[in-house]
Amino acid sequence: MIHPIVAIGDPVLKARAKNLPADLPAAELQQLIADMLETMYFAHGVGLAAPQIGKSVRLFVIDSTPMVELDEEDIAEGVEAEPAIKRAFLNPVMVSETGEKWGFEEGCLSIPGVRELVQRCPDIVLRYEDENRQVHEEGFSGMNARIIQHEYDHLEGVLFTDKLSSFKKQLLKGKLARIGKGDVAHDYRMKFASAGRR
Known part of the structure; x- marks a missing residue:
């Protein structure tokens, strides 16, 4: 089922999400993951966090394929492809974020029409449960790490616009309110929370 995506301004996007309970029925969890992937693909996203569909739980899904595919120029220059990741991350904990920060223009399904340069660490280690509730601790780098950091921020009540300079936030204030x-x-x-409509 495709869910409506919650827009900026809704309190659910600013709250720290709660852990998924251990006794959550497997069928219910699998349905939620399937719905989130369907919603993400429908909106042409590469990641979606549960708060973005109004559920304040620590779950996000990603499919980084569109972001790590190489174009003809990259291939000609011998650039190696980063492996794409399609996965659900449950109850994640950020263990470490390391390396010299690099900038990339990010957007967000909850903030359509806004793209801004965001600085993030290139390497992370994340502890999480997979959709079968098995625990993993794994390192990610490059674009995969960036997508994971963006979605993880949603679970912490942080939007990418929160990471911008005070000057940039002031410039965007009116647009974000609209x-x-x-x-x-x-x-x-x-x-839209303040509009009371979909």
């Missing part, structure tokens, strides 16, 4: 009221073009279902 998005929160539903005054924005979008081609997927959305839920």
